[in-house]
Amino acid sequence: MEIDAWLWWLIGATALGIALVVTAMPELGMLAVGAIGAAVVNGLFGGGAVAQVVVFAVISTAGIAVVRPIANRHRAQRPQLATGVDALKGRQAVVLERVDASGGRIKLAGEVWSARALDTDRAYEVGQEVDVVDIEGATAIVM
Known part of the structure; x- marks a missing residue:
């Protein structure tokens, strides 16, 4: 019993899909899409081996050429929504107890925080706003 070429392409696409999930390498996903394209060329259009390989190569290369720059751009971007302590940096607070280099208390985002002055020679008095x-x-x- 002989297996058709389109079935081999689908088996290859499945193996590449599994490897994609295991390694999280998006390039393997593009190769899997190329293999599906080659299977379609053979199964639906009866394309020969050369046509299958050309379609596989073109689709895979185009996918990698398009997806990689997009993925790199998204990886390089910082999250637009700061959370946790990152969301508190740059905010203003009100001094509740005198703040100097050794410590003090501020009200920040509705909560009482311990604080100390960035500049060791500087002190902030009660009621003063600090960054x-x-x-x-x-x-x-704070400063």
């Missing part, structure tokens, strides 16, 4: 420049553990660094 949060960093968070170290549970302490806000």
Whole structure:
């Protein structure tokens, strides 16, 4: 019993799909799509071996050429929505207890935080507004 070429292409596409899931390499997904294209050329249009390989190569290369730059651009972007302590950096707070290089208390985003001054020579008095420049553990660094 002889297996048709389109079935071999689908078996290859399945293997590439499994490898994609295991390795998370999007290039393998593009190769799998190319293999499906080659299976379609053989199964529906009766294309020969050369046509199948050409379709596989063209679809795979085009997919990689289009998807890779998009994936790199998305990987390089920072998240647009800051969460956790990153969302608190740059916000303003109100001093509740005098803040200097050794410590103090501020009200930040509705919560009371321990704080210390970024500049060791500077002190902030009660009621004064300060900017949060960093968070170290549970302490806000302010200026």
